[in-house]
Amino acid sequence: MPVIVLEARDFASPLFLVRTWEVISTCTTFSLVASLEPSELNKNESHLNTFRIFCMFTWCFFFTVTLLIHILSVIQFHSLIPISWKNLTMTVAVLGALMCLSVSVIFPWIVMVHQNVSPRSVTAAVASCLAFLAYTSEFYVLRAQAQEQRGYMGSMPGLLKILQLWGGCQMIPLVVESGCVPPSEYCWQLWVSCVSYGVCVLTSLVTLMVILGDFAGRCFLPFDRFLAGFSLIGVLLYIVATVICFTKILQMQKSKDLVITETAIACLTLLAYTVDLAFSIKQLCDRSHA
Template identity: 75%
Template sequence: MPVIVLETKDFTSPLFVVRTWEVLSSCATFSLVASLDSSELSKNSNNVNSFRIFCMFIWCFFFTLTLLIHILSVIQFHSLIPISWKNLTMTVAVLGALMCLTTSIVFPWIIMDHQILSPCSVAAAVISSLTFLAYTSESYILCNQAHEQRGYMGSMPGLLKLLQLWGGLQMIPLVVEMLLNGVPSWQQWVSCLSYSVCIFMSLITLVVILGDLAGRCLLPFDRFLAVFSLIGVLLYMVATVICFTKILQQSKNNDVELVIMETVVVSITLLAYTVDLAFSIKLLCDRSHA
């Protein structure tokens, strides 16, 4: 297949502009943060370094992924890749917006709460917010395309699954910090198991959708998703009860700020799984009556 480069007018399209914006702003953000003195970031707190690593990973990961998508879009080479391109671009845009929203909250919290104010750190926080706006803009553009162009991930159930994956990924640095800063309890291990199972289910779902493997599933794909949503609801209900229990106990072994953050994210994720389960049940009922 010959390589086709975009026409001149395509370089001024909204999609091209926002992806260029994403690449430049994410690159500028992690470059500024990398230039900060690590010893300065680590003072006054034991958990700053873990969250900084988490933020750096998000900026670097989405910079790399967006740059590859941008290049493949320009040279029109994506048709040779054995994945669903429309679902991939939607996934990267929406998940990038959600993850950059996290960094735009967490990193300013780090520099404000631990008095790490400097021109570079403030600039990084501002540009991280601009990166979030860029991914949000791309998500808006893609969601306003025709249904055939945006694919399953652009539908409400698809967006809910990305929200579920986002919620699971937020638990990684939070749980790590709570395990490192105190004696692990049975509650924390149960929560870890719940989050791990849900992240695993979300990744399986994402692989099936991006690889167009729905037809190869042992179960019909809609039942497959309904089972995963039901398991997610049950596991996050357990995690939500544990989070509220830890807040009420106000245990000295728990960092109150981290527990509150965990509770907020868990509640949002539980809501996403609940709504997604309702969509799945409605779809199964509609098909059974058809």
Template identity: 70%
Template structure:
């Protein structure tokens, strides 16, 4: 089978240019961060969030590079994946996770570096990467619904937001655990219970989001043992209940910080507040998504 390459005019298209910028800026970002000195204090939170940011930059660099190459040689039609859903998911999730890395890296990592030239340059490159993914998202969102797929619709974007929230909870919970361990030695029974419950809740929600994403990208909706709209509504309902519980736990932690004699550090307080904010945003995403699912089920029942 001959290899078909894009025409010359396609190399100056907006989508080609923003993907090229994503690849270049992403490569520059993780290369600069990889050259930084390792942390000297093993009890610091710097390594956890540095690994989180590095994973984001490396993962989306690799995925975008593959999408870019397959788009150029026009081999994407041979892959058993919904291409339109894959591209819009990568663009939107890359923008959201790039925003997280662009916030977390200066907040948690730059202060622990002696020389600031390369860390600041990496932070700027990360912001450029975020802007590039945001631009691709806007370009794809201007396409017709048939071209951008389900993940480009409002319910699809909400599911990407849910996955973003769950992925951000992982380093936040790890950071809270490490901060409490450093401040209190061995965390109390109440704190340990809260941490374990939070970890389980977030893990279940991330797993549900990944299953939904695999079903949509693999076009497996017709093979589900339940109608796909009911399948999504059930996941949304479970997510609402789990994140309601998780949000209550987060606000409980904030109230515990105000108790007299609390030895929580300023860093741990910031992490708990950030966890509460992300949990609230994700709960809102699940709630709106559930409303969309219920509306769709009602419309189909009356049709």
């Protein structure tokens, strides 16, 4: 099968330009951070190392995924991949914007904690912010398309599911760090929180795989009931996790900043699950009356 490449005018399209911007900015960011000397960013402090790894993983992951999407779009091979391309691109754009926003806050915090600001670390922080702007721009470009071109992930329920996945991803480094702080008698709180976040991330990934693979028609349950059930599980588990977070704020005497951050993200994610559950219930009621 011959390779079909975009026409010359397509290389000046907004979508092509913003994806090029994304690739360059993410590549620049992780390259600069990887080249930092130990004196510029202390890699031996475990408190900082977890967040540094999280930032590096985010930049490298989205650079790789965006580059693949960019290449497949140029050679027009995306139609041969057995996934929903419109849902994939929207998911990467929105999740990339949220994740790059997070690491654009975390990385400058790491630098300021180390109290050794260098030109390379400042440039890396700026490049990370540019990556966030690039993914946000792609989201707006995709949202400007017709509704059928955006796919399910471009709708409000789809965006809420991306927000839920983002919230679960933020909990990984926070739980790793805050879990080392509480005394041993409060270990049950850590385990309950880990189970809650883990189950919710797993359900979000399963939902995403079903949507991207167009498996909705093959589910053993109607897809709307499938989504409503996952949303209900998320609401219940995040209620438990949020209560535990508020309890830890009252119990802990130090490192409260991590627990407060965890609590804020848990509340935001709980809100996303609650609104998503309301959308699912409304959809079920509309179909039952149809």
